[in-house]
Each structure stands twice: as C-alpha cells, then as structure tokens.
Amino acid sequence: MEFQILVTITIVLFLALAGMLIFFIRQGIFRRVKPEIEETGGYAITHQQFDGKPEEVLKQLETQAEILRKHNIGFAHPLCIYNGIPEPGNETIRSYVGFVLYSGTKENLIELSRELPLSTFEKKKRIVVRFPYHGRLSIQFGIMKAYPAMIKYASKHNLKIGDVTELYNGIEKRIEYMIDIDR
Secondary structure, rough: OOOHHHHHHHHHHHHHHHHHHHHHHHHHOOOOOOEEEEOOOOOOEEEEEEOOHHHHHHHHHHHHHHHHOOOOOOOEEEEEEOOOOOOOOOOOOOEEEEEEEEEOOHHHHHHHHHOOOOOEEEEEEEEEEEEEEOOHHHHHHHHHHHHHHHHHHHHOOOOOOEEEEEEEEEEOOEEEEEEEEEE
C-alpha cells in the first residue's frame, strides 16, 4: 500500500515537472538569441505618444484598435517604439505605440489621421532578434534575453544604438526586437 502511494506521488511529481519544463521551453526560456543586422520596416503605422505605467500600454492599444475598426482600416502587429533601451523597473515609460496598417482607402486614412497620428516605420538596417510569443511570460523572457544580446552585439561591432522597437507579430507568434543603428 505504501509502495503504491509512493509510486503515485512520484508519477504525479514527474508529470508536473515535465509539464513545467514543456511550458518553459514553449515560452522560450532555454532559447538562444542571435542578433543579426537586417533591413526591416517600410510600412505605415499609427504612432501615438504614450506616457504612463507599462501595464497601461494595452489599454491605449485597445483604444487605437477600436478607432481603426471604426474607420475600416486593416491593422496588425502592435508595436512600441522607445528612445533607447527601456530601463527595467521604471514606474512610467515614454514611448510611441501603434499598429502596422495594411489596408484602407485614401479617404479612410485621411479620416483616421484626424484621430490618430500616422507615420511610416522607415525601412532601414537594424539589429534584430526574434523571440517566440506565447503570452506575457514570453515577453519578459524575451526582454531578459534580447536586449543584453543586442547591446553586446552593438558594442562588439562598434554600432551606436538608436530607437528600440518591439513588434508583436501575432501571425507568426513572435516578438521582433529591433534597434536602430548608426555606424
């Protein structure tokens, strides 16, 4: 009887540990990041300034999404653009938040521009790291891995760091961390 209880507890613990391991693998905790220089950008975006607590970014993005739907504008991929790498532990952040726009008539875009600032995410070379996106935890793991690797890469190649962009690609389920560079 005691042996059966011990075996059952062992099996339950093994399954729990295996489940946790699979969960963390899926979140990207064991994933190695490799920064590369790539040409990215070249698309229209909404570009609204945000000053506030990091947890309030989602609320502003939801407001933008409602406005975009109202104007029948196709959008995807929320993004945040920071002036430099965000400091961990900051109570407030200053950034620009928005979406990549992929469809809409000229008239709809003109109407939209009265409610939301529009811009172009300039096509240029950036340091890029891609990380799997499976929820909030993968965002934290991505930040912990991507930024230090990108800083090290920039330092090693004598590159000056500019604006930092986080693009949440829901279609390919990944976060794209991009740093503008000057040589």
